[in-house]
Amino acid sequence: xxxxxxxxxxxxxxxxxxxxxxxxxxxxxxxxxxxxxxxxxxxxxxxxxxxxxxxxxxxxxxxxxxxxxxxxxxxxxxxxxxxxxxxxxxxxxxxxxxxxxxxxxxxxxxxxxxxxxxxxxxxxxxxxxxxxxxxxxxxxxxxxxxxxxxxxxxxxxxxxxxxxxxxxxxxxxxxxxxxxxxxxxxxxxxxxxxxxxxxxxxxxxxxxxxxxxxxxxxxxxxxxxxxxxxxxxxxxxxxxxxxxxxxxxxxxxxxxxxxxxxxxxxxxxxxxxxxxxxxxxxxxxxxxxxxxxxxxxxxxxxxxxxxxxxxxxxxxxxxxxxxxxxxxxxxxxxxxxxxxxxxxxxxxxxxxxxx
Amino acid sequence: xxxxxxxxxxxxxxxxxxxxxxxxxxxxxxxxxxxxxxxxxxxxxxxxxxxxxxxxxxxxxxxxxxxxxxxxxxxxxxxxxxxxxxxxxxxxxxxxxxxxxxxxxxxxxxxxxxxxxxxxxxxxxxxxxxxxxxxxxxxxxxxxxxxxxxxxxxxxxxxxxxxxxxxxxxxxxxxxxxxxxxxxxxxxxxxxxxxxxxxxxxxxxxxxxxxxxxxxxxxxxxxxxxxxxxxxxxxxxxxxxxxxxxxxxxxxxxxxxxxxxxxxxxxxxxxxxxxxxxxxxxxxxxxxxxxxxxxxxxxxxxxxxxxxxxxxxxxxxxxxxxxxxxxxxxxxxxxxxxxxxxxxxxxxxxxxxxxxxxxxxxxxxxxxxxxxxxxxxxxxxxxxxxxxxxxxxxxxxxxxxxxxxx
Numbered sequence: 131x132x133x134x135x136x137x138x139x140x141x142x143x144x145x146x147x148x149x150x151x152x153x154x155x156x157x158x159x160x161x162x163x164x165x166x167x168x169x170x171x172x173x174x175x176x177x178x179x180x181x182x183x184x185x186x187x188x189x190x191x192x193x194x195x196x197x198x199x200x201x202x203x204x205x206x207x208x209x210x211x212x213x214x215x216x217x218x219x220x221x222x223x224x225x226x227x228x229x230x231x232x233x234x235x236x237x238x239x240x241x242x243x244x245x246x247x248x249x250x251x252x253x254x255x256x257x258x259x260x261x262x263x264x265x266x267x268x269x270x271x272x273x274x275x276x277x278x279x280x281x282x283x284x285x286x287x288x289x290x291x292x293x294x295x296x297x298x299x300x301x302x303x304x305x306x307x308x309x310x311x312x313x314x315x316x317x318x319x320x321x322x323x324x325x326x327x328x329x330x331x332x333x334x335x336x337x338x339x340x341x342x343x344x345x346x347x348x349x350x351x352x353x354x355x356x357x358x359x360x361x362x363x364x365x366x367x368x369x370x371x372x373x374x375x376x377x378x379x380x381x382x383x384x385x386x387x388x389x390x391x392x393x394x395x396x397x398x399x400x401x402x403x404x405x406x407x408x409x410x411x412x413x414x415x416x417x418x419x420x421x422x423x424x425x426x427x428x429x430x431x432x433x434x435x436x437x438x439x440x441x442x443x444x445x446x447x448x449x450x451x452x453x454x455x456x457x458x459x460x461x462x463x464x465x466x467x468x469x470x471x472x473x474x475x476x477x478x479x480x481x482x483x484x485x
Numbered sequence: 486x487x488x489x490x491x492x493x494x495x496x497x498x499x500x501x502x503x504x505x506x507x508x509x510x511x512x513x514x515x516x517x518x519x520x521x522x523x524x525x526x527x528x529x530x531x532x533x534x535x536x537x538x539x540x541x542x543x544x545x546x547x548x549x550x551x552x553x554x555x556x557x558x559x560x561x562x563x564x565x566x567x568x569x570x571x572x573x574x575x576x577x578x579x580x581x582x583x584x585x586x587x588x589x590x591x592x593x594x595x596x597x598x599x600x601x602x603x604x605x606x607x608x609x610x611x612x613x614x615x616x617x618x619x620x621x622x623x624x625x626x627x628x629x630x631x632x633x634x635x636x637x638x639x640x641x642x643x644x645x646x647x648x649x650x651x652x653x654x655x656x657x658x659x660x661x662x663x664x665x666x667x668x669x670x671x672x673x674x675x676x677x678x679x680x681x682x683x684x685x686x687x688x689x690x691x692x693x694x695x696x697x698x699x700x701x702x703x704x705x706x707x708x709x710x711x712x713x714x715x716x717x718x719x720x721x722x723x724x725x726x727x728x729x730x731x732x733x734x735x736x737x738x739x740x741x742x743x744x745x746x747x748x749x750x751x752x753x754x755x756x757x758x759x760x761x762x763x764x765x766x767x768x769x770x771x772x773x774x775x776x777x778x779x780x781x782x783x784x785x786x787x788x789x790x791x792x793x794x795x796x797x798x799x800x801x802x803x804x805x806x807x808x809x810x811x812x813x814x815x816x817x818x819x820x821x822x823x824x825x826x827x828x829x830x831x832x833x834x835x836x837x838x839x840x841x842x843x844x845x846x847x848x849x850x851x852x853x854x855x856x857x858x859x860x861x862x863x864x865x866x867x868x869x870x871x872x873x874x875x876x877x878x879x880x881x882x883x884x885x886x887x888x889x890x891x
């Protein structure tokens with residue numbers, strides 16, 4: 131039985147290639163640590179060039195890291211395990227609300243929350259993964275889509291209102307720098323997100339390098355063959371779903387701290403779609419691609435408006451290009467030029483250059 | 486390294502010029518976002534997403550500032566109006582507002598829209614001490630000068646309207662037994678609290694209070710419960726879809742109380758028509774702006790000016806859309822506030838002048854309604870006119886009802 135057409139296999143191969151370079155080779159490890167070092171230095175430049183490294187830009191970079199973590203979570207599920215989710219915004223929302231409720235009602239400090247949020251989201255993701263086992267491809271996509279639509283409504287639900295604050299949401303405090311470190315709130319937030327992202331990235335890389343990672347990918351590439359080899363497909367699929375939800379939930383919890391406010395309107399369906407766009411644009415089945423995807427999501431949504439203003443007022447073109455048309459055109463061009471995402475595109479370009 | 490040094494030098498020289506212009510040449514006092522030639526105003530609106538219908542307001546306000554600039558600006562300064570899309574999403578709102586305040590360095594934020602979105606930036610604006618003026622939301626929490634001295638609403642808040650309906654019921658319905666239908670969220674609760682406050686000692690005249698969720702398909706069972714309570718007055722706190730259902734259902738089951746409908750659903754096209762004109766006769770609601778489709782204002786000067794302005798500056802806009810009226814009137818309020826600031830365009834003075842509007846006549850408000858603020862009164866409009874549905878339109882009656890100073 132051949133379920134995959136030749137085109138599909140080709141796509142899989144080209145999609146999977148960046149993995150081998152980014153996960154296993156030592157050279158890319160050095161690259162990664164170099165980038166982390168740059169990440170650590172950036173906020174300190176604020177003392178030298180305050181106009182360029184402003185608090186606002188640091189905040190923007192924190193947001194990028196938060197999205198990067200969420201996209202990383204989705205990538206584990208979709209990129210490495212082949213299960214499509216249109217509903218990761220739901221886990222993001224659950225993570226944010228879990229953190230917000232623990233801070234607001236229980237009075238727990240923000241830095242103790244992430245493990246709890248991870249566990250809560252893992253359990254929810256795992257439970258959701260059980261019925262999802264029966265669903266393949268687009269059917270799973272539809273089920274997760276329903277989840278994304280339902281969660282904001284559930285947050286408004288009357289019986290949960292004492293906990294969630296209903297439509298009014300919950301107002302929180304911003305995280306303060308610990309141990310009296312001489313950092314501004316935004317600098318600390320940046321470091322906090324950076325630390326969490328590096329840990330989660332490292333954990334994901336280790337997971338994928340090992341036996342479980344190979345099993346996950348084997349299930350993606352051919353689940354029947356994988357089960358013949360003795361891989362417990364059902365267990366791996368549900369656990370991957372749980373881990374993926376935990377990653378995205380942690381990102382949500384970080385965003386609750388960063389924005390210092392949660393409301394159902396923050397976790398609409400478009401959030402799930404942005405995560406998926408970040409995943410595809412950054413690079414499916416590529417860890418580095420997840421980070422690129424997170425940066426892309428924030429950067430392009432931001433700059434598409436300036437770009438549309440630029441087209442209208444500076445170029446003086448006679449038509450009114452809405453930000454979303456700019457966004458759409460950019461996406462189409464990107465998908466055409468780099469069908470395997472930015473990470474894949476860069477890897478291919480690099481190989482051509484070296485040849 | 487050379488890049489760093491260059492931008493460092495650039496930064497120094499730039500700040501030197503700012504200092505120089507600030508000390509010797511300027512004719513006024515300025516904070517960020519204002520100078521001899523320019524005033525920068527920040528604004529956000531949901532141009533995309535689920536609430537994008539409100540985007541009309543942003544377009545109208547932009548057109549208003551264009552008209553002001555064409556007439557020479559405010560005290561010789563041109564308005565630079567920077568409007569961003571917040572998508573009605575609180576995290577997006579925080580991001581764009583921080584961009585406006587920290588990167589664009591606007592003098593003030595004006596008419597940002599939505600209750601959850603404004604809640605997300607409420608603390609931030611007050612910590613930064615940047616004026617957060619004339620918001621497009623009716624929640625009552627925007628008028629608390631003690632806790633939040635940098636935030637001020639504009640339209641009559643839901644609380645005030647609730648008080649006014651309660652007073653009217655007490656004065657006009659004999660031996661009232663009141664039923665309340667309420668949407669179960671902050672908007673509904675704001676109205677209901679105001680209503681209870683307005684009833685005062687007679688609060689036990691409320692014989693039945695039922696709620697519904699935005700997600701409910703209909704409010705039919707709620708209306709039946711309310712009828713069974715034997716009430717003779719009905720306060721209807723619902724959004725348009727449910728308002729139309731409630732009016733129709735009450736008529737279907739033959740319940741004819743004195744019916745009070747909140748301003749949120751005072752639309753002929755979205756509520757009264759789908760409910761059926763014959764079912765809505767005699768319903769009372771509250772209004773503060775002139776309805777552009779109401780023939781009685783066709784010869785009013787402000788309406789004529791507005792139509793001329795629409796034709797010239799906002800030609801793509803719909804002249805039947807009340808949001809264009811709203812945008813014009815709220816921008817006029819901001820215009821007068823900045824005019825009143827004179828040459829002292831500091832953030833503190835903008836806030837001081839916003840809290841010092843005395844009986845300001847704003848075009849397109851109903852006759853008799855003016856804008857009033859003081860350092861302890863951060864609710865600019867606190868009056869409404871009651872109107873009764875007759876035939877196929879609303880008809881104003883009685884005097885302006887006010888909760889001014891409360």
